[in-house]
Amino acid sequence: MVDVTNVSKAYKEVKVVDDVSVHIKKGTITSFIGANGAGKSTLLSMVSRLIPKDEGSVLLDGEEITSYDNKELAKRLSVLKQSNNIKVRITVRELVSFGRFPYSQGKLKKEDEKLIDEAIEYMQLEDFEGRFLDELSGGQKQRAYIAMVIAQDTEYILLDEPLNNLDMKHSKQIMKALRRMVDDLGKTVVIVIHDINFASCYSDHIVALKDGKCVYEGHPEEMITNNVLREVYDMEFNVCNIDGNRICVFFT
Amino acid sequence: MGYNKKMIILLSLSVASVLLFVFWDVGGEWDYVLPRRLEKVAAITMTGAAIATSTVIFQTITNNRILTPSLIGFDSLYVLLQTAIVFLFGGGTLVMMNSHFHFLLSVGLMVVFALLLFLFIFKKEGKNIYFLLLIGIILGTFFSSISEFLQVLIDPNEFLVVQDKMFASFNNANTELLLVGGVLLLAATLYLFRYVKYLDVISLGQEEAVNLGVNYDAVVKRLLGVIAVYVSVATALVGPITFLGLIVANVAHEVFRTYRHKYLIPGAIFVSIFSLLIGQWFVEHVFTFSTTISVIVNFIGGIYFIYLLVKENDVW
Numbered sequence A: 001m002v003d004v005t006n007v008s009k010a011y012k013e014v015k016v017v018d019d020v021s022v023h024i025k026k027g028t029i030t031s032f033i034g035a036n037g038a039g040k041s042t043l044l045s046m047v048s049r050l051i052p053k054d055e056g057s058v059l060l061d062g063e064e065i066t067s068y069d070n071k072e073l074a075k076r077l078s079v080l081k082q083s084n085n086i087k088v089r090i091t092v093r094e095l096v097s098f099g100r101f102p103y104s105q106g107k108l109k110k111e112d113e114k115l116i117d118e119a120i121e122y123m124q125l126e127d128f129e130g131r132f133l134d135e136l137s138g139g140q141k142q143r144a145y146i147a148m149v150i151a152q153d154t155e156y157i158l159l160d161e162p163l164n165n166l167d168m169k170h171s172k173q174i175m176k177a178l179r180r181m182v183d184d185l186g187k188t189v190v191i192v193i194h195d196i197n198f199a200s201c202y203s204d205h206i207v208a209l210k211d212g213k214c215v216y217e218g219h220p221e222e223m224i225t226n227n228v229l230r231e232v233y234d235m236e237f238n239v240c241n242i243d244g245n246r247i248c249v250f251f252t
Numbered sequence B: 001m002g003y004n005k006k007m008i009i010l011l012s013l014s015v016a017s018v019l020l021f022v023f024w025d026v027g028g029e030w031d032y033v034l035p036r037r038l039e040k041v042a043a044i045t046m047t048g049a050a051i052a053t054s055t056v057i058f059q060t061i062t063n064n065r066i067l068t069p070s071l072i073g074f075d076s077l078y079v080l081l082q083t084a085i086v087f088l089f090g091g092g093t094l095v096m097m098n099s100h101f102h103f104l105l106s107v108g109l110m111v112v113f114a115l116l117l118f119l120f121i122f123k124k125e126g127k128n129i130y131f132l133l134l135i136g137i138i139l140g141t142f143f144s145s146i147s148e149f150l151q152v153l154i155d156p157n158e159f160l161v162v163q164d165k166m167f168a169s170f171n172n173a174n175t176e177l178l179l180v181g182g183v184l185l186l187a188a189t190l191y192l193f194r195y196v197k198y199l200d201v202i203s204l205g206q207e208e209a210v211n212l213g214v215n216y217d218a219v220v221k222r223l224l225g226v227i228a229v230y231v232s233v234a235t236a237l238v239g240p241i242t243f244l245g246l247i248v249a250n251v252a253h254e255v256f257r258t259y260r261h262k263y264l265i266p267g268a269i270f271v272s273i274f275s276l277l278i279g280q281w282f283v284e285h286v287f288t289f290s291t292t293i294s295v296i297v298n299f300i301g302g303i304y305f306i307y308l309l310v311k312e313n314d315v316w
C-alpha cells in the first residue's frame, strides 16, 4: 500500500504538483490520467523517490519512502521513466540483467539468469536478446526496458507511459501482462497512461490530474463518464458501452 | 574479437613498450642506465594508470566522452597553485623545500580544490556537457589569468621555477616521491574497490542507478574523491598532460565498445602506459630531449579532441 499525502512540488514558484493525496491499494492497477503537463510524471517521480518533493509524505507500507535503505527499496519498488535514453552500448539481455542488480550486486547467480530468461520471454524479446539497444525500434526498446523492470521482480511497479511507441498488439500484450502480474502474482502497479480506453479496461482505480491537482479519482465506472472526462481534458467525449467495457469515442 | 583477446593484445603492447623502453640502446653502462629507466617506467605506469582510471570514471559519472578532469580546469588549477606557492613563499623556498613536503602540500591543496570544483560543477542540475565544458573553459581561463598576473609580479628568476613545473616531464622522475605517490594511489585504489561494482550501473544514468538501489549522491561523491586523489597525485608527480585522459578513455571505449568497467578501466590503463612509454621513447631517442612528452601528447590529443567535438553524436 502506498499512501501519498499532501505532496507538492514547485519549479520556480510554479506549483506543478499541488497538494495531492492518493491512496494506492495493494494488488491493484492504478492509472494516472490527465493532459500533457498536468503533473503526472512529476508525481510518479516523487512517489518513486527519483526527485525530491517539496512537501508532503509518501509512505510505502507505512514507512516514508526516502528513509528506506536504497538496496532494500530497489527490491520492493521499481520505476520506469517516460523517456529513457541510455547512452552506453548495451545488448537487450545485458539491459534486462541490470534488473537483477539489487539482488546480485553485479554477480549473476543461476536464479538471476532464470528470472532474466523469464522477463525476456514475457516481453517476447527472445529474437532480440543479443541485439544492441541502439539497433532496435522505439517499441522494441520500450519492451526491453519493461523487461528490465520485470526482472527486478518488485512488489510495486511504477511505469510512466509504458505504452509509449508501442503498436496496438504490443500495447494490449503489455496491459494483459500487467493485469496478470497483479492478479496472479499479487503485484501492485501504478501507470501513467494516455490511452483512456486502456485505462478504462484494465485499471482498478483511476486518478485524474489537472494543473497539478488531483481533480477526480475512483473506479473506472465512475471515472470514464462524459462529465468527468470533459472536466479533466476540456473536450467532449462520448462514452459508449461496448461488450461490457466503457469505451470513449472522441475522434471527430 | 572477444574482450579477453583484445585485453591480451593491449597487455602485450604495454609489456612490449616497457621492454623497448628499458632495453633499447643501453650501451655499456647497465648499472647506471637500468635503474634510471626502471624509475621512469614506474613513474609512467603510475601516472598513466591514475589518469586512465580517473578519466574513465569521470566520464561514466558525467555520461559523456568529451569532458575530462583536465579539461574542466584542473590543469590550470595546478599551475595556479604552483605559481601561488612561489608567489607566497618565493622560488627559493620551492627549490629548497623538502620535496616530500612540497609534494604532499600540492597534492593536499589540489584534492581540496578539485573536490570543490567537482561539487560546484555537479550541483548544477541537468548536466548538459556543453554547459560543463563552457564552465570548465571559463574556470580554466580564470585560473590561468590569475597565474599570469602572479607570474608578472614574481621575480623572473623565480618564474623559471614555476615554468619548470608547468610542463609534464618524466625526465627527472624522483624516486622518493614515487614511493609517497605510490602509497597514496594504492590507498585510493583500495578505497575505490568498494565502489567499482556501481560503475556499470551508474553508466546507465542517475535515475536508472537510483531505481536499481544505488545511493547515487553518496557513491558519486566518493568516486569524485578518488578521482581527485588520482589526478592530483599524477599531476603533482609529472605535471599536467592535458589530453592524455581524453585519448586513452576514448580509445578504450572504441576498442571494447562496452559499458563494462572491468574491461574499460584495464584497457584504458594499458593504452595509457603504452602511449606514454612510446611517447617518452620518442622524446629520448628521436627528439633527443628537445621536446617533452606533454607537447607530443597534447598535439595528438588536441587533434583528437577536435575530431570528437565535430563528430559528437550521442552513441557511446
Ligand SMILES: Nc1ncnc2c1ncn2[C@@H]1O[C@H](COP(=O)(O)OP(=O)(O)O)[C@@H](O)[C@H]1O
Pocket (backbone or CB within 6 Å): A011, A016, A034, A035, A036, A037, A038, A039, A040, A041, A042, A043
Ligand atoms: N525539471 C523541470 N523543471 C521545470 N519545470 C518542469 C520540470 N519538470 C516538469 N516541469 C513542468 O511541470 C509540469 C508538469 O510536468 P509533467 O509532470 O512532466 O507533466 P505530465 O503530466 O505531462 O507528465 C509541466 O508544466 C512541466 O513543464
Ligand SMILES: [Mg+2]
Pocket (backbone or CB within 6 Å): A040, A041, A042, A082, A160, A192
Ligand atoms: Mg509525463
